[in-house]
Amino acid sequence: MAYYILKRIGYMLLTFFIVITLTFLSMKLLPGTPFKQQNRLTPEQLNQLMHYYGLDQPVPVQYVRYLWNFIHGDLGGSFQYGMQPVTDFLWQRFPVSLQLGIEAMIVGTIFGILFGVIAGMYRSTTLDWGTMAFSVVGFSIPSFIFAAILQYVFGVQLRLFPVAGWNDPWNHVLPVISLAIGVTAEVARFMRTEMVEVLSQDYIVTAEAKGLASSAIVMKHGIRNALIPIVTVLGPLTAAVVTGSLVIENIFTIPGIGTQFVESVVTNDYPMIMATTEVYAGLYIVTIFIVDILYGVIDPRIRVSGGGK
Amino acid sequence: MADIKVTGDLFVPSDIDHTLSEKIARKSTSVWKDAMRRFVQNKGAMVSMVIIAIIVVMAMIGSVLSPYDIDDQDLTRSNLPPKISTLSWIPLFDGKENGVDTYQQRGITKDFWFGTDSFGRDLWTRTWQGTRISLIIALVATLVDVFIGVVYGGISGYFGGAVDTVMQRILEIIAGIPNLVWIILLILVMKPGLLAITIAILATSWLTMARIVRGQVLKLKDQEFVLASRTLGSSGGRIIVRHLLPNSLGMIIVNTMFSIPTAIFFEALLSFIGLGIRQPEASLGSLINAGYEILQIHPYQTLYPGLVISLLLICFNIMGDGLRDAFDPKLRR
Numbered sequence: 001m002a003y004y005i006l007k008r009i010g011y012m013l014l015t016f017f018i019v020i021t022l023t024f025l026s027m028k029l030l031p032g033t034p035f036k037q038q039n040r041l042t043p044e045q046l047n048q049l050m051h052y053y054g055l056d057q058p059v060p061v062q063y064v065r066y067l068w069n070f071i072h073g074d075l076g077g078s079f080q081y082g083m084q085p086v087t088d089f090l091w092q093r094f095p096v097s098l099q100l101g102i103e104a105m106i107v108g109t110i111f112g113i114l115f116g117v118i119a120g121m122y123r124s125t126t127l128d129w130g131t132m133a134f135s136v137v138g139f140s141i142p143s144f145i146f147a148a149i150l151q152y153v154f155g156v157q158l159r160l161f162p163v164a165g166w167n168d169p170w171n172h173v174l175p176v177i178s179l180a181i182g183v184t185a186e187v188a189r190f191m192r193t194e195m196v197e198v199l200s201q202d203y204i205v206t207a208e209a210k211g212l213a214s215s216a217i218v219m220k221h222g223i224r225n226a227l228i229p230i231v232t233v234l235g236p237l238t239a240a241v242v243t244g245s246l247v248i249e250n251i252f253t254i255p256g257i258g259t260q261f262v263e264s265v266v267t268n269d270y271p272m273i274m275a276t277t278e279v280y281a282g283l284y285i286v287t288i289f290i291v292d293i294l295y296g297v298i299d300p301r302i303r304v305s306g307g308g309k
Numbered sequence: 310m311a312d313i314k315v316t317g318d319l320f321v322p323s324d325i326d327h328t329l330s331e332k333i334a335r336k337s338t339s340v341w342k343d344a345m346r347r348f349v350q351n352k353g354a355m356v357s358m359v360i361i362a363i364i365v366v367m368a369m370i371g372s373v374l375s376p377y378d379i380d381d382q383d384l385t386r387s388n389l390p391p392k393i394s395t396l397s398w399i400p401l402f403d404g405k406e407n408g409v410d411t412y413q414q415r416g417i418t419k420d421f422w423f424g425t426d427s428f429g430r431d432l433w434t435r436t437w438q439g440t441r442i443s444l445i446i447a448l449v450a451t452l453v454d455v456f457i458g459v460v461y462g463g464i465s466g467y468f469g470g471a472v473d474t475v476m477q478r479i480l481e482i483i484a485g486i487p488n489l490v491w492i493i494l495l496i497l498v499m500k501p502g503l504l505a506i507t508i509a510i511l512a513t514s515w516l517t518m519a520r521i522v523r524g525q526v527l528k529l530k531d532q533e534f535v536l537a538s539r540t541l542g543s544s545g546g547r548i549i550v551r552h553l554l555p556n557s558l559g560m561i562i563v564n565t566m567f568s569i570p571t572a573i574f575f576e577a578l579l580s581f582i583g584l585g586i587r588q589p590e591a592s593l594g595s596l597i598n599a600g601y602e603i604l605q606i607h608p609y610q611t612l613y614p615g616l617v618i619s620l621l622l623i624c625f626n627i628m629g630d631g632l633r634d635a636f637d638p639k640l641r642r
Binding site for chain 1: 481482485486487488489490493494495497498570574577578581582583584597601604605608611615618619622623625626627630
């Protein structure tokens with residue numbers, strides 16, 4: 001197990017290093033300078049600015065310096081906000097995005113398991129068809145369309161929930177639902193398949209034969225065993241939630257990493273783009289790592305064969 | 310019940326015709342025919358296929374049906390709600406918004422079936438043109454993704470050993486980078502546009518295909534029929550093309566079916582955050598984005614592109630599920 005974890009950590013660091021390098025390189029390939037009113041600047045002024053921020057040095061030098069600063073926790077200053085350290089913004093905004101993501105994952109997983117168990121138990125009934133129809137729709141339609149619909153219906157028309165902001169708990173309702181629908185759908189699909197599989201096992205027949213109440217069978221044997229493989233979908237789902245939250249944050253004007261990212265793309269704020277990209281990548285890589293380790297703990301066969309998925 | 314005495318002479322030994330046991334009662338079905346039969350029986354998948362076909366046809370001919378071009382701007386007819394004179398008894402097509410007949414008010418006699426946007430451009434034309442762009446991006450990205458995935462996965466799986474290890478490590482590292490980051494970086498470096506979006510989507514979607522093909526090839530290459538072919542002197546290339554690929558084709562088709570909606574989704578996402586198709590061109594994503602900005606005043610402008618993209622995504626997913634069940638009935642539960 002220790003070897004397995006070490007190996008995964010090695011991969012994690014390597015992947016992250018590659019992400020940093022890629023981000024750096026693509027920023028170097030970007031057209032235009034990051035200075036806002038560049039048209040009004042004389043060439044001398046522009047050169048001075050480029051020199052001041054070290055942008056006139058050869059790319060390898062800039063790269064090494066970037067890595068060096070990165071290791072020391074310095075991601076540079078935001079071009080857009082008068083060189084205020086990028087990390088200041090990240091510390092302020094990351095918790096918001098994290099909270100949104102975690103809330104959506106928790107809500108989605110709980111409802112997904114619930115729907116999946118119900119569909120699996122009452123297989124081939126209207127209940128099952130209904131749940132699966134919901135699941136296909138929820139799985140197919142992008143979260144930003146749900147967000148637009150929810151915002152229009154519950155925010156604008158019915159005025160039940162606020163349409164923007166984050167400070168009040170009521171603000172969380174619509175964005176979290178928009179993000180959670182996809183998670184619910186995916187988990188429900190998976191959970192139903194697992195339930196059907198588990199309920200056809202011999203030990204369920206045994207439990208029935210010894211006269212266990214059907215509720216006890218489902219609770220003690222069914223759900224418990226069906227839950228294990230759910231861990232595997234959590235990784236891809238996190239990626240989906242991260243992707244979705246980028247847009248959801250912009251729709252509901254939530255002060256998270258996503259809004260920051262879109263803003264920095266529009267304003268050519270290189271250090272900010274790099275930092276937000278790295279945060280997204282880091283978040284994803286760490287989640288995949290945790291999921292892999294969790295799965296290795298639950299199912300020892302994974303460790304022996306070595307592969308994650 | 311009558312009392313029947315069961316005696317031995319009631320029973321006669323039956324004739325056993327040993328030639329019959331070898332008789333094949335029905336024509337043998339190929340895997341393909343079998344899969345097709347199961348697929349055709351799947352009602353959901355068939356309905357989805359019809360809906361997709363209709364949308365594809367409309368994407369091809371829809372914009373011709375309307376006299377307006379994609380970029381015909383005319384501010385005198387801006388923000389008109391949908392109106393179809395013959396269907397005006399349906400509230401959605403009566404040309405009224407909040408009870409006011411905008412057409413009458415402005416003295417416009419022509420019909421705009423899906424309404425117009427804030428520049429007075431016909432949304433019917435734009436919606437179907439946008440659908441066309443979205444479908445083209447999805448199709449091109451998917452086709453190239455199948456090609457790269459099959460080649461990469463095929464080589465990796467067939468040669469195995471060190472080649473496989475190296476290729477899988479590379480794949481693992483690329484897969485470790487979230488799609489979104491990959492796509493956005495690529496879009497930023499290239500100029501946003503049709504090609505950039507297609508390449509960016511492609512850059513992430515071939516990974517799944519490569520994994521699936523490798524898995525299939527690994528599973529198949531040690532089976533007896535491959536050994537037989539090899540014994541008869543087949544070259545590696547022939548084995549891959551004649552034996553390994555045709556047997557993996559089912560899985561490849563199924564995965565392709567799931568790649569298309571993913572591509573449509575990412576195109577819409579990128580256009581929605583402003584990194585996609587630029588004006589005056591339209592895609593489903595950019596139309597939803599444009600409509601979303603005035604959703605609170607003119608909700609109909611988001612309705613149709615939103616409806617088309619939702620239908621496309623749902624139908625492709627149902628069809629993909631149907632194909633998967635058809636090719637591998639064991640998976641159906």
